[in-house]
Amino acid sequence: MVSRVIPVDPFDLVVFGATGDLANRKILPGLYRRFFSGQIPEGARIIGAARTEMDTAAFRAHARAAIDEHVGAGKRNAAQIEAFLNILEYVPIDAMGEGGWNELKALVRPQMINAFYFSVAPALFGPLAERLHAFGIATSQARIVVEKPFGRDLASAKVLNTTLAEHFDETQIYRIDHYLGKETVQNLMAVRFANILFEPLWNAQFVDHVQITVAETVGVGGRGSYYDKSGAMRDMVQNHLMQLLCLIAMEPPYHFDPDAVRDEKLKVIRALQPVSAADIVRGQYLAHRSDDGKGHQPGYLEDAENPDSRTESYIALRVHVANWRWKGTPFYLRTGKRLRARTSEIAITFKEPPHSIFDEADETWRENVLVIRLQPNEGMNLKMMIKEPGPGGMRLVQVPLDMSFAEALGEDGADIPDAYERLIMDVIRGNQTLFMRGDEVEAAWAWTDPIIEGWTARGDRPQGYDAGSSGPEDALMLMHRDGRRWREIRE
Numbered sequence: 001m002v003s004r005v006i007p008v009d010p011f012d013l014v015v016f017g018a019t020g021d022l023a024n025r026k027i028l029p030g031l032y033r034r035f036f037s038g039q040i041p042e043g044a045r046i047i048g049a050a051r052t053e054m055d056t057a058a059f060r061a062h063a064r065a066a067i068d069e070h071v072g073a074g075k076r077n078a079a080q081i082e083a084f085l086n087i088l089e090y091v092p093i094d095a096m097g098e099g100g101w102n103e104l105k106a107l108v109r110p111q112m113i114n115a116f117y118f119s120v121a122p123a124l125f126g127p128l129a130e131r132l133h134a135f136g137i138a139t140s141q142a143r144i145v146v147e148k149p150f151g152r153d154l155a156s157a158k159v160l161n162t163t164l165a166e167h168f169d170e171t172q173i174y175r176i177d178h179y180l181g182k183e184t185v186q187n188l189m190a191v192r193f194a195n196i197l198f199e200p201l202w203n204a205q206f207v208d209h210v211q212i213t214v215a216e217t218v219g220v221g222g223r224g225s226y227y228d229k230s231g232a233m234r235d236m237v238q239n240h241l242m243q244l245l246c247l248i249a250m251e252p253p254y255h256f257d258p259d260a261v262r263d264e265k266l267k268v269i270r271a272l273q274p275v276s277a278a279d280i281v282r283g284q285y286l287a288h289r290s291d292d293g294k295g296h297q298p299g300y301l302e303d304a305e306n307p308d309s310r311t312e313s314y315i316a317l318r319v320h321v322a323n324w325r326w327k328g329t330p331f332y333l334r335t336g337k338r339l340r341a342r343t344s345e346i347a348i349t350f351k352e353p354p355h356s357i358f359d360e361a362d363e364t365w366r367e368n369v370l371v372i373r374l375q376p377n378e379g380m381n382l383k384m385m386i387k388e389p390g391p392g393g394m395r396l397v398q399v400p401l402d403m404s405f406a407e408a409l410g411e412d413g414a415d416i417p418d419a420y421e422r423l424i425m426d427v428i429r430g431n432q433t434l435f436m437r438g439d440e441v442e443a444a445w446a447w448t449d450p451i452i453e454g455w456t457a458r459g460d461r462p463q464g465y466d467a468g469s470s471g472p473e474d475a476l477m478l479m480h481r482d483g484r485r486w487r488e489i490r491e
């Protein structure tokens, strides 16, 4: 099966922060891959902007290096790279200054789709928005793309929303949460709402509990100064895990339409109950020394360059959604750095059948579990009970119905676009479904703030955990005391 790539309309995309890490690793390589796939039409232009003084030729050389480093060999075609580089321009601009804006205005063609990607520190979002207007560059049709973090609490998120709203309508603002651009995350909606199979069981009457895991093997080295002011709760739970929870818990939207989907997600966030201290476990990864004593892998405190840090590199929470559908079904969330494996998944564990007709079922019975693997090896696994083969009576055994998207979809499944590629194309198409609305972000902070304030006021210290483990011991207890177990973290 080969999917049709439909080119978008011609556009001018300005990337502020075009020399930064995100542009190098994700935005420029992603745009090249879309160009390679045929989705970027003739006449489109990508304009890089940052303070660094350089001309377009130097920027093209910079983009070539980014493509060489971050695009797989199968898609690195010399002629295509050349053609892609030819649509790039560069303008040196200081977001806080007055120089360069007239040059940018001369390049941006207002009759085309205009998008401005703010891939810079959040403190520059306001100055950029203000100048795009002051210099008459952004029309009322222009779109802006803003990166995370969108604030560090409710108050700062409100200030950011207000600042952007001074210059742009909500329909022009695309707040990125790259998890929403992941193929399998979108598949959650397809699985739930394009199949009759699951929806009748998708509620507290049939679902025992839900586990959402985003485990990483990387530490915070290199980003320690940002991360230490953030921690796993702000960096991952307030946005990515919250979005996953919303897609699992929300009611069916009346249509796959930006506001219909976002209205339903917002209702879930507003229904989240406050989380008590007993339902939170925070951890910090410890330094690791190899058995021969030679290798030393720094612990969190060293990576964060803050020996007294109380910031968590791991968090597990038990969360309740207070509505009719989910009353009594806990959602267990966990995410952390330097864990045993890089794996993100959602596991929905169903309840026991109301009555067993099998004599020996008690010993062997296991719950039905639907596991949606977000990464790596995207796919689904449904654990079911069947009869153990053989003549020895009716004994039950649990088996997986396993499906990997790569295998099921052939070429298409193996060639999944990166989240940033998809999201940027959605911006050009003017589709906000996979972007967070202002009220959604504020509601997410309104739930997050008291949790962080709680542990700050109590002076809680995160518990140490071994690098390469599944996280702190107390996180196991969070589930054990409910008579449940975390799924194993493994690739």
Ligand SMILES: NC(=O)C1=CN([C@@H]2O[C@H](COP(=O)(O)OP(=O)(O)OC[C@H]3O[C@@H](n4cnc5c(N)ncnc54)[C@H](OP(=O)(O)O)[C@@H]3O)[C@@H](O)[C@H]2O)C=CC1
Residues within 6 Å of the ligand: 016, 017, 018, 019, 020, 021, 022, 023, 049, 050, 051, 052, 093, 094, 095, 096, 118, 119, 120, 121, 122, 124, 147, 148, 149
């Ligand atoms: N890197 C990542 O993996 C991720 C990043 N993000 C977010 O994306 C944004 C960018 O991050 P990242 O690329 O890592 O940051 P970097 O620090 O690597 O890059 C910052 C970019 O902004 C430019 N810049 C800095 N100051 C100014 C200024 N006054 N005017 C114009 N341009 C300026 C820099 O270029 P110059 O110095 O030449 O001006 C550079 O191009 C941040 O909001 C970050 O939180 C979000 C998720 C992941």
Ligand SMILES: O=C1O[C@H](COP(=O)(O)O)[C@@H](O)[C@H](O)[C@H]1O
Residues within 6 Å of the ligand: 216, 235, 236
């Ligand atoms: O936004 C972030 O996400 C990454 C994890 O993203 P993934 O696509 O690799 O799963 C995380 O490492 C980073 O700390 C966080 O800021």
